[in-house]
Amino acid sequence: MSDTATATSTPSSQVRILEREPLVTNNRSYNWITERVCGIVENRQPALWWWLFIPSVLLTGVTFFCFAYLISTGVGVWGQKQPVAWAWDITNFVFWIGIGHAGTLISAILFLTRQKWRTAVNRAAEAMTIFAVMCAGLFPAFHVGRVWMVWFLAPVPNANAIWQNFKSPLLWDVFAVSTYFTVSAMFWYIGLIPDLATIRDRCKPGLRKTLYGLFSLGWRGGNRQWNHYEMAYLLLAALSTPLVLSVHSVVSFDFATSVVPGWHTTIFPPYFVAGAIFGGFAMVLTLMIPVRAIYGLHDLITEKHIDNMAKIILLTGTIVGYAYSMEFFIAYFSGNPYELQVFQLRGLYGPSVWYYYAMFICNVFAPQLFWFKWCRKNLWVVMAVCMFVNAGMWYERYVIIVTTLERHFTPGSWRTYDATWVDNWTFIGTFGMFMMLFLLFLRFLPVIALGEVKAILPQSDPHHDPHGEKGVHELEIESGKTKVA
Amino acid sequence: MARTTLKRVHGYLAEFDSATDVYHASEHIRDAKFRRWDVHSPFPIHGLNEAMGLSRSKLPWFVFFGGLAGLATAFSLEYITQVVLYPTVVQAKPTNIFTIPAFFPVMFELTILLSALTTVFGCFALMGLPRWNHPIFASRQFSKFSDDRFFICIEARDPKFHQTETRDFLEKLGGKNIELVEDEL
Numbered sequence: 001m002s003d004t005a006t007a008t009s010t011p012s013s014q015v016r017i018l019e020r021e022p023l024v025t026n027n028r029s030y031n032w033i034t035e036r037v038c039g040i041v042e043n044r045q046p047a048l049w050w051w052l053f054i055p056s057v058l059l060t061g062v063t064f065f066c067f068a069y070l071i072s073t074g075v076g077v078w079g080q081k082q083p084v085a086w087a088w089d090i091t092n093f094v095f096w097i098g099i100g101h102a103g104t105l106i107s108a109i110l111f112l113t114r115q116k117w118r119t120a121v122n123r124a125a126e127a128m129t130i131f132a133v134m135c136a137g138l139f140p141a142f143h144v145g146r147v148w149m150v151w152f153l154a155p156v157p158n159a160n161a162i163w164q165n166f167k168s169p170l171l172w173d174v175f176a177v178s179t180y181f182t183v184s185a186m187f188w189y190i191g192l193i194p195d196l197a198t199i200r201d202r203c204k205p206g207l208r209k210t211l212y213g214l215f216s217l218g219w220r221g222g223n224r225q226w227n228h229y230e231m232a233y234l235l236l237a238a239l240s241t242p243l244v245l246s247v248h249s250v251v252s253f254d255f256a257t258s259v260v261p262g263w264h265t266t267i268f269p270p271y272f273v274a275g276a277i278f279g280g281f282a283m284v285l286t287l288m289i290p291v292r293a294i295y296g297l298h299d300l301i302t303e304k305h306i307d308n309m310a311k312i313i314l315l316t317g318t319i320v321g322y323a324y325s326m327e328f329f330i331a332y333f334s335g336n337p338y339e340l341q342v343f344q345l346r347g348l349y350g351p352s353v354w355y356y357y358a359m360f361i362c363n364v365f366a367p368q369l370f371w372f373k374w375c376r377k378n379l380w381v382v383m384a385v386c387m388f389v390n391a392g393m394w395y396e397r398y399v400i401i402v403t404t405l406e407r408h409f410t411p412g413s414w415r416t417y418d419a420t421w422v423d424n425w426t427f428i429g430t431f432g433m434f435m436m437l438f439l440l441f442l443r444f445l446p447v448i449a450l451g452e453v454k455a456i457l458p459q460s461d462p463h464h465d466p467h468g469e470k471g472v473h474e475l476e477i478e479s480g481k482t483k484v485a
Numbered sequence: 486m487a488r489t490t491l492k493r494v495h496g497y498l499a500e501f502d503s504a505t506d507v508y509h510a511s512e513h514i515r516d517a518k519f520r521r522w523d524v525h526s527p528f529p530i531h532g533l534n535e536a537m538g539l540s541r542s543k544l545p546w547f548v549f550f551g552g553l554a555g556l557a558t559a560f561s562l563e564y565i566t567q568v569v570l571y572p573t574v575v576q577a578k579p580t581n582i583f584t585i586p587a588f589f590p591v592m593f594e595l596t597i598l599l600s601a602l603t604t605v606f607g608c609f610a611l612m613g614l615p616r617w618n619h620p621i622f623a624s625r626q627f628s629k630f631s632d633d634r635f636f637i638c639i640e641a642r643d644p645k646f647h648q649t650e651t652r653d654f655l656e657k658l659g660g661k662n663i664e665l666v667e668d669e670l
Contacts, residue, residue: 222525459504
């Protein structure tokens with residue numbers, strides 16, 4: 001039961017029970033956790049917060065300025081021209097959606113597999129998911145051209161009596177992404193309720209208390225409530241797990257169900273999902289390592305947590321590397337000359353080979369450093385690798401989308417794609433929007449799931465023995481029930 | 486501001502130091518056949534449902550039907566629009582029921598969406614939330630429940646509740662700072 005089941009004074013004749021690293025170090029109390037995490041919300045923010053927040057707000061303004069310019073002038077301000085009709089906008093969409101996937105992986109899949117270390121990072125990762133999906137949603141909405149017609153995506157009758165084409169993967173995408181956003185937001189909010197109540201109970205009467213009280217819904221922490229709450233949490237985790245796998249699969253269907261060489265491959269769904277989790281974990285670490293240092297959360301987000309996430313990056317990065325290689329091999333092995341040509345142009349002598357090399361180096365070679373424990377322990381190395389992965393995952397989507405379209409079927413229509421300043425700044429601005437939302441989250445909401453972290457402390461187990469008495473396993477060894485070699 | 490002095494007894498609130506204490510106290514209260522009582526803790530305590538004699542949450546039943554509703558909604562939406570109202574041949578896919586594989590992604594997503602909505606709102610309904618005012622908030626010490634304290638509240642509407650015996654009982658179980666919680670009417 002307890003994650004820290006240990007036998008500290010086992011004589012050498014008995015079986016040695018290996019000690020687990022504690023999930024919360026320095027034996028912190030419940031109150032310490034409350035004070036430390038709520039303190040972030042209750043105290044003044046460090047100056048750095050403002051130094052990051054103000055540029056982020058300005059960058060957000062840049063994105064919306066670029067969109068306004070796009071609407072007022074026309075889609076020609078973007079760099080896409082035939083045959084490259086999908087370019088940075090769709091690249092950015094897939095990039096941001098992918099970032100979100102680590103949040104759901106941490107909150108849902110690691111919950112179902114009983115990985116208790118998830119509790120320290122799940123709140124921030126879920127917040128990241130929601131903000132990333134918000135950034136992602138902007139791009140396809142403006143990509144449709146006439147953004148005021150975007151409601152045509154919704155299955156409502158319109159004046160022409162035309163219905164949406166439900167056989168199209170683009171419409172599947174609308175359903176997948178909107179479901180993903182809704183379910184992620186609900187999952188996040190359900191998790192927040194007990195922690196909002198903690199802040200409510202610490203506030204002096206006033207506007208703050210009223211607002212936190214309003215959103216904590218009058219939570220009383222009764223076990224008759226926890227009973228349903230835990231069931232709801234389990235069900236949402238069980239629903240989010242197939243959902244997150246389906247979302248990026250459906251995103252990959254946008255490409256895979258077409259007949260374009262380089263896109264029409266069955267490897268796309270698993271390859272996209274692995275890539276999404278890979279890129280998402282890199283973003284979680286990119287955000288959480290500075291947060292941990294700035295707000296002094298070293299006892300809650302320990303080296304063990306960072307180590308685990310680095311290992312997941314190594315695993316998924318290697319899966320992604322396998323997918324890249326297998327794509328190339330199948331292009332050759334299939335005997336399809338178009339497919340082979342696309343891959344040769346992509347990786348050997350096309351106009352955008354450098355994008356391919358950048359992708360390969362960032363996504364496949366850089367994470368291999370995580371085979372070494374020293375690299376996983378050194379936070380500068382971890383941050384550097386994560387930056388490589390963040391960049392590499394954008395290159396991956398660029399390679400898939402743009403380099404494929406640049407060399408379409410008819411050589412006469414080949415054209416090398418050039419991004420305009422509007423493309424660049426719209427994308428850079430979404431980082432500002434993402435940062436702005438994340439900084440506001442740090443300012444107003446508990447960055448660590450208090451209730452969940454408290455529940456994994458050793459003293460939270462009702463069968464925990466505070467007096468260092470023998471556990472069941474040791475008693476069994478003594479009574480001879482368990483044989484010891 | 487005119488205030489009534491009429492008060493209603495909500496119940497006895499007792500504080501406990503640790504999850505272990507509150508767990509064992511719950512077992513005794515369960516065995517004493519109390520019905521209207523609850524344990525308030527900063528986190529869900531493992532195994533406390535059994536110690537309190539609570540049955541498993543009924544939430545999954547609601548969610549099952551919510552999911553079915555989502556599936557049915559998606560199928561009807563797709564079948565009616567694609568086959569009945571506006572049949573179009575796209576990507577050489579048929580305009581009859583045999584086009585159903587292309588309907589699966591949306592059926593799946595709406596099943597998940599309606600299941601999740603049922604989970605959240607069903608959970609709120611079962612928990613009796615939102616309920617912003619509750620007599621137990623009249624207690625000053627209760628605000629520590631969300632930090633590091635554990636409380637047991639035996640309500641006055643319990644048929645076995647007794648003004649002195651219940652207090653002694655909680656004291657015997659190791660409860661501290663026992664308080665008669667009253668809210669103003």
